[in-house]
Amino acid sequence: MMQHLTSDTLIDYIHEELDATADAAALAHLQTCAECSAAYEAEARLNEALKTLPSAELPPMVKARIWEAVRNEQASPYARLIAFFRPAVAVPVAAALAVALYFVSPFAHRAPAGPTVDANYYLEQHAADEIGNPLGERSVSSTVLETSDAPGTAPSLGTGTAAAAALNAVE
Amino acid sequence: MPWSKAARAVTLGVALAAGASVAAHAAGTPSPAPKASATPAVSEEDQAARLLRASLRAPESISYVGQLQTIRFSTNKAVATIVRVEHLAPDRTRKWYMAPEAVYGDYTITRGITTYQVDIKHGKVFTSRNPSIENQVAASGSFGLVTKNYRPVLGDEETIAGHPTMSVLLINKYTGERAVRVWIDPRTALVLKKEQYRSNGAVAAQSRFEELRYTSAIPQDIFSTSVPAGYSKVAGRDYASPSTDLDRVRKDAGFAPVVPKYLPEGFSLTSGDVATVDGVKELHFFYSDGLRMLSLFENATGAAADFKKLKPQTIQFEGHDAQYVEDGPTTLLVWHEHGLYFALVGDLGLHDLVDIATSVVP
Numbered sequence: 126m127m128q129h130l131t132s133d134t135l136i137d138y139i140h141e142e143l144d145a146t147a148d149a150a151a152l153a154h155l156q157t158c159a160e161c162s163a164a165y166e167a168e169a170r171l172n173e174a175l176k177t178l179p180s181a182e183l184p185p186m187v188k189a190r191i192w193e194a195v196r197n198e199q200a201s202p203y204a205r206l207i208a209f210f211r212p213a214v215a216v217p218v219a220a221a222l223a224v225a226l227y228f229v230s231p232f233a234h235r236a237p238a239g240p241t242v243d244a245n246y247y248l249e250q251h252a253a254d255e256i257g258n259p260l261g262e263r264s265v266s267s268t269v270l271e272t273s274d275a276p277g278t279a280p281s282l283g284t285g286t287a288a289a290a291a292l293n294a295v296e
Numbered sequence: 297m298p299w300s301k302a303a304r305a306v307t308l309g310v311a312l313a314a315g316a317s318v319a320a321h322a323a324g325t326p327s328p329a330p331k332a333s334a335t336p337a338v339s340e341e342d343q344a345a346r347l348l349r350a351s352l353r354a355p356e357s358i359s360y361v362g363q364l365q366t367i368r369f370s371t372n373k374a375v376a377t378i379v380r381v382e383h384l385a386p387d388r389t390r391k392w393y394m395a396p397e398a399v400y401g402d403y404t405i406t407r408g409i410t411t412y413q414v415d416i417k418h419g420k421v422f423t424s425r426n427p428s429i430e431n432q433v434a435a436s437g438s439f440g441l442v443t444k445n446y447r448p449v450l451g452d453e454e455t456i457a458g459h460p461t462m463s464v465l466l467i468n469k470y471t472g473e474r475a476v477r478v479w480i481d482p483r484t485a486l487v488l489k490k491e492q493y494r495s496n497g498a499v500a501a502q503s504r505f506e507e508l509r510y511t512s513a514i515p516q517d518i519f520s521t522s523v524p525a526g527y528s529k530v531a532g533r534d535y536a537s538p539s540t541d542l543d544r545v546r547k548d549a550g551f552a553p554v555v556p557k558y559l560p561e562g563f564s565l566t567s568g569d570v571a572t573v574d575g576v577k578e579l580h581f582f583y584s585d586g587l588r589m590l591s592l593f594e595n596a597t598g599a600a601a602d603f604k605k606l607k608p609q610t611i612q613f614e615g616h617d618a619q620y621v622e623d624g625p626t627t628l629l630v631w632h633e634h635g636l637y638f639a640l641v642g643d644l645g646l647h648d649l650v651d652i653a654t655s656v657v658p
Contacts, residue, residue, distance in 0.1 A: 128611070128612075146372070149372045150371075150372065153372065239599070239600070240575065240576055240597055240598060240599040241574065241576075241600055241601065241602035242573050242574050242576050242578065242595065242599045242600075242601055242602065242637075242639075243573070243574060243602055243604065244602060244603045244604065244606055244608075244621070244628065244630070244639075245604070245606070246533075246578075247591070247593055247601070247630075247641050248623070248626065248628055248641060249533065249535075250535060250571070250580060250593075251591040251641040251642075252626075253426045253535040254535075254538055254567070254582050254589065254591065255589050
């Protein structure tokens with residue numbers, strides 16, 4: 126089951142700005158989800174309507190006044206001091222914050238903190254038990270019509286299965 | 297050309313009986329004759345079940361060489377494997393990988409419950425032992441579950457790799473959905489093609505022999521497990537031995553396990569085991585309806601799944617942030633609740649797995 130497409134995803138989909146995988150996933154979802162399909166239709170209609178509008182141009186006098194105001198804007202002495210030191214202060218502070226976040230936040234790095242179990246173990250143990258089933262996908266007794274045990278595909282485990290092979294092949 | 301039902305039943309009965317002699321000849325050893333009747337009164341469903349049952353033991357007596365192609369279909373991609381196979385009955389098999397390119401030239405040799413995987417790119421030989429390979433008690437039980445939950449239906453004939461076959465379709469008795477179709481050579485009872493289907497009827501995986509020759513004249517050297525010069529031998533995983541003594545398994549776990557309150561119709565708990573993985577004690581319950589398998593893993597040591605190179609997607613249910621990956625018909629779903637970490641693996645759709653996971657309440 127897939128979650129509903131976000132508004133941003135829909136807009137990117139309409140403008141063909143999604144990568145191939147996300148584009149295919151969005152298309153597949155739209156074909157099965159009436160709610161998102163309706164949102165897509167509405168967004169597409171709005172997009173088409175916007176295209177038909179004449180492009181608006183600001184009057185020349187308005188633009189000139191805006192630029193004059195920008196040029197006359199004077200920064201305060203404090204703001205100028207901050208601006209002077211900004212690179213020297215901001216760079217180390219940003220670096221320190223990044224390091225702190227990396228070690229403190231569980232979301233800052235992908236691998237979970239604390240003890241872990243290799244997810245491949247679950248796939249491999251399941252596949253290993255399936256072999257005992259005569260009509261399972263990986264059965265031995267219903268001939269060698271099995272797809273498991275592709276070698277060398279999970280060298281860290283040394284027991285690579287087709288599942289691991291297939292999933293690794295996506296990398 | 298379509299056969300009449302009676303003619304087909306007679307032919308199938310004769311074919312199965314003849315298959316025994318072919319099997320004995322091909323293997324060079326005596327082979328138990330599959331029990332089949334030439335009586336037209338036997339229903340097609342019984343004939344299909346007999347053919348299916350005979351196919352389960354066929355590799356124990358049939359030797360052959362061939363080329364096997366397997367394609368596994370995920371939601372929006374497919375992965376194909378082409379393997380050269382030499383099988384010497386009863387239990388020696390060598391598979392040489394021709395595709396995909398990432399595993400080209402690698403091979404595996406299986407002797408009994410031990411498998412040697414030779415990785416030529418890294419110069420390594422991985423060894424692993426899997427007691428499930430020879431678990432005939434489980435195999436017998438599984439066939440009982442199959443006939444309890446699935447209706448076998450004889451289908452069309454098809455010639456595969458030059459051999460005539462008869463197909464048997466297994467239909468789920470509760471949902472009416474087709475689950476698996478196998479194409480069996482009635483002379484040898486060997487399965488030459490298999491298709492596995494998703495609940496919506498789409499093909500999830502297909503395996504078929506592109507070439508096949510029955511012969512027992514296979515040199516023993518093919519199955520040599522000596523480590524090639526310059527290669528290092530690496531001990532792989534020794535898989536846990538499944539046990540039907542579930543009370544013992546629960547005690548070995550060392551914590552109060554939780555089981556799902558909901559399972560799809562036909563599924564039942566068949567075995568379990570406890571293993572220590574990456575220093576973490578993992579309890580594993582195995583469920584089956586005869587064809588489809590479901591594994592529930594639990595640990596109480598706060599050990600989350602590390603997906604490493606796998607690219608999981610996220611999903612939410614019952615307030616849990618879960619992650620999942622799909623491969624062909626197999627899906628892995630992980631989540632945690634009240635200090636227990638769960639992993640559910642099954643040949644079911646994500647929707648079904650989420651329904652099961654939702655019913656796992658610590």
